[in-house]
Amino acid sequence: MQFLNLEAKILEILKYLNIKNFRLAKEYNEMPVDIAFVEGTPTTREEVLKLLTIRKESKILVALGTCAVTGGVPGLVNMMAKKEAMEVYDGFPPDVPIDPKPLEYYVNVDYNIYGCTFSKDELIELITSLIIGKEYRDKEYSVCVECSLRENNCLLDDGHLCLGPITRGGCKALCPNNGKMCLGCRGPYEDANIKGHIKILQDMGFTKDEIIESLSLFSYEKFKEVISWLKEE
Amino acid sequence: MAKRRISIKEITKIEGHANLSVELEDDKIRRVIFGVHEGSRYFEAFMKGKNYMYIHELAGKVCGICTVAHELASIKAVENALEIEVPENVERIREMMLISSHIQSHILHLYFLALPDYVNAESAIEMAERDYDLVKKAFRIKEATNYMTALLGGREVQPCTLVPGGFSKRITKDVIERYIKKMKEIYPLLVETAELFSSLEYPHFERKSDYVSLYDGKSIPLYNGKIKTLHMEFEGEEYEKHFEEYVVNYSSAKRSLVGGRDYMVGALARLNINPYLREEAKDIALSYSIKFPSDRVAWINVAQAIENVHYAIEAMEIADNVKEYEPMHISPKNIDGEGISAIEAPRGLLIHHYKFKNGKCTYANIITPTAMNTENIERNLEEYLKDIAGESDEVIKKEAEKIIRAYDPCISCSVHVIRTK
Amino acid sequence: MGVKIAKNRVNEFLKYLKEEYILYAPVEENGVSKISKIEDTSDIINLPYRTQISLKPIFFPPEQKFFRFEKKNGGVEIEDYLPQEGDDKSIIFGVRGCDVNAIEVLDKYMLDEFEDPYYRKRRENAIIIGISCDYPKESCFCTAFGGMVPERYDLWFTDIGPHFYVDIGSKRGEKLIDDKFFEEASEEDEMRKIRRINSVETKINRKVKTNLHDIKKYYHKIKNRADDSIWEELGRKCVSCGKCNFICPTCHCFDVKDMTNIDGSAGERIRVWDSCHLYDYAKTSAENFREERKARVRYRIYDKFVFPVMRYGVYACTGCGRCSEVCPAGIDIHAVVRRLIK
Amino acid sequence: MNNPYLPAVARITDIIEETPDTKTFVISSPLKFKPGQFVELSIFGYGEAPISISGGNEKSIDLTIRAVGNITKKIHRMNVGDYVGIRGPFGNGWPVERAEGRNLLIAAGGIGLAPLKPVIEYVCNNRKKFRNVTLLYGARKPSLMLFKYKLEEWSKHMDVLLTVDEPEEGWKGNVGVVTTLCDRIKHVSDTVTLMCGPPIMMKYTSISLMELGFPTGEMYLSLERNMKCGIGICGHCAVGGLYVCRDGPVFSLNDALKLIEKPHEVQGVID
């Protein structure tokens, strides 16, 4: 969907890639493909099977957006008992759905495009890299880096529960630029000092529950361990 | 007995996963099933316990398309619940945001999903090969409207500037002027689009059903107003009294009726309920002998294109009158409460309903336009296919898809079911 | 003997300068104080202390384009952006001592041994009009390095009541002194200036109580603490946000990357500020030489108080306190140094 | 104003396959260089990487490159006639003159032979200037050895000791890490050692040599660090206050030990 937001760029991309399968925009969708972009994460058995097929029939699989990369917001449901969740629908729908997990839980993922919504710039960067054969690498630094390069006021200083320091950069610090704390929609990066940041937040006066709530919003699956550590602390 | 079954496993060029199957016997329609097979995502479940600050952020993720509408509906309900005062200026700016996202959504639907059906193209990609300029024009409008939304919302989808009570960033005169400038730039293209879509040959099928939209007696409201059907008028808060819901076993989305009838929401419903189209927009329609109200289902497409012109003018007028916005710290008066909001998303009426205790959500209910439309879609299909039941499978499939696509259904939203007590 | 200028004439003086020079002065943008190009002298703000953002971005912006390349006619064409860098003369007004000192340090990295042409072009023609602080910020500790007034400047303003006392530090500065605005200062004025500076410095000193003037001694002391447990402790706290690097007026690391169009046929090479706190900073094809966070934290402190002393005989810290101010983990460089020299 | 960030455009005039992952590129760039110096190689659109000069003449330089990452893999896909950018030469180079009139040990591991090749060639051409000369070279497998076609000629001028970690068919030489060959070096005292290879190889080889009594004051190593500018400004290659690009890449072992930031940066050389 955000794909179509690339607008005119799409037309340019089309010169180099052939879009074979795009259910939202196309009627005839073919497999196999060279590059498969998968947005979202499976929540039914059929979808898992479909994902496995896509993996088999594509050379490169790209997880597009937070849901695909970390399980995303839907992953929040993994924090609660299934029964409780089903009650909200008065026990409906009847089939027990599948926990939203990162795609990499089911299949090998070649590239991740982070963010909710994922960053167009990064998608273009990836596509460019694929076209010209350049290595595309995940950013190994935090949102703070991009925020401070823009000379913003730090939202932590203003007492906001910002997840910038542990969230993977690449969004150009979009939310902090707009005066809003980072909610961590891109998930943590490998080198993130999560415990260090939790300490900072606790020193600022946030409670355990508030911190857990904030960590779990977008990346419960990725923070699971830290969260249970924090609960026991 | 000649029985046949036509089925489309996965309807393309709509958002989300839905299937259709038509059972015929002796060229008579026996049964039409429009099924939604998308996993539930439990938003209403995990919103529980979350701080009021995060609710609209989560709501924005309900669906990847109407993020602006969902966030706005959600934040409005939160503000209602906690009695957070919202300056009128803020509401106006939010309306501007909503309008640019509406136009964006309609353009996406019109050019990329609907139009290929009418020009015999497989997809917009094929259209681009044939008529590069046409697709480019569509992209230009999309880009411009996205830009406008991003001016106010930080980014084009999932706006990140909304906070209960206002915005997190300054909205300067400069930003507003740029918004107006962009809208002026694309206005002629919107008129062209309206003309293009008014001139297409649509299925003639008509069926009487009910229509539901916001109503304020003077405009075609998007953000504020009562809910009106052909027969009733009531406040958004009373939605539970008027919508009846029920379940069908072949679909993961619940259905609903209003006053015992199936009903339609969306662009056509808006124009059918509110006879307040601006002259500029009305004239375009009239010059192609198109008049609203109308029961012609495929005219949803026309309604969207015409509506775009109307709202573009509306947005420029609003923008001319809004003031600069300075962010300020707002804290809720209450930390307990219940709030309901009803706004118009591109696909129609959208209702968010929350209860809070200690600033934490204890109950959430989201009713999306597609959920409201599914029953209507199915019944209309049944009627329409009766007329053409003698045709080949291919024709039936194609025509059915045309009707379904006209609604621009957003399947991922439809699994957010209606719950009424 | 210096001169003085009446406070209410400063604005006119700046307007006069603006006719011939590009004027930079303290302003506030989006709630952040910085030194920026001035379009209208009424935008200038009066702060009693340093701005949040230092002078560094003026000479060494966060992002700088080196050149553009395009693959054409079977070859590669390169268009250097250096000539586009204007070499207009500029005046930077309202700078504090720590920042002037910092620029001198930056000069060492960028101009002394090696030369960065982009930096040189911006730096060469900049005239500095500094000003003494009225009172320090919480995090300031410039007196540990010698005080508020730097050794080199073009003009130096100090508040002495209705006037600013103006010290002239260079020929370039002297040329700016125009009778229209300036008058002869009396001996009493000078005394007032000295008293004024002393009183503010005493205030800072009372809080700071650190003196690092004996460079040789302290650099050795700090160098010998390489295995100290303090690094372990700071490594646990630091979240590698890099803010301390970006905000520091003397940090000068950068990354270089190529950005291209979609098919790679044309693009630009740009440099972007980098930070030694980041994981990738010292990574090579063989290994990552500062994989551990504590090594990165230590490296930064050493690159302020040890390595520059070895190379250039100066500290690369001027006590502006910015890094302590921005560190989310509350790592206070002054406190760290105090512990190290204990 | 001359701009040191601006690469000179040059062409690839020849490509020699050395091993499956290493090729030597002959670049039409007439640079005067000292053995051990390096250039910054630009592949436009991909970036820059420091690469040692492994040989050259008045018209061109040779770059022997192992494909490990972005730039190096890209150049492996390039052809004769393609364009690259060159800045340099940079760095101090090997102190070959210190070995004149004395014994010389050249110790290389893997791709580390590339920066030492100009030294070897200098020795071959000026053999009389040196006393005993030994080349110690280790590779992972025989098929990964560089410049095999040169070894015969080189062995006319010096002792060549080769070893591999894993033997392959037809390999009759030594098997084992480089250190297993150290005691076969016939000269110990008054030897200048020039060493380049992976950090781990340099570490253990220098320990072995020290134990055997090679003068540590005359051991020189070439270090590899992350580099962005090559001219001592970007800060990435700094070790213990020195810049590998300007003050190095060649350091004496003594200096290297002093400058290494203890204890974490030591992996590069010695504990």
Ligand SMILES: Cc1cc2nc3c(=O)[nH]c(=O)nc-3n(C[C@H](O)[C@H](O)[C@H](O)COP(=O)(O)OP(=O)(O)OC[C@H]3O[C@@H](n4cnc5c(N)ncnc54)[C@H](O)[C@@H]3O)c2cc1C
């Ligand atoms: C003075 C000097 C001389 C040299 N001489 C030679 C020579 O003669 N021949 C030669 O072949 N090499 C030489 N090198 C090494 C050479 O410079 C590197 O191999 C080269 O820089 C690699 O560049 P690259 O763009 O190909 O690899 P990069 O893309 O930079 O990657 C290099 C390696 O690091 C990893 N990596 C880097 N960044 C990241 C990241 N962000 N995330 C994950 N992984 C990452 C990659 O996976 C890869 O393994 C020399 C180095 C120096 C300092």
Ligand code: SF4
């Ligand atoms: S700032 Fe944080 S929440 Fe916002 S886009 Fe970036 S990663 Fe996502």
Ligand code: SF4
């Ligand atoms: S190290 Fe910190 S205190 Fe020192 S100059 Fe840099 S920012 Fe200022």
Ligand code: SF4
């Ligand atoms: S500002 Fe503080 S937390 Fe951030 S990198 Fe520097 S020392 Fe670490």
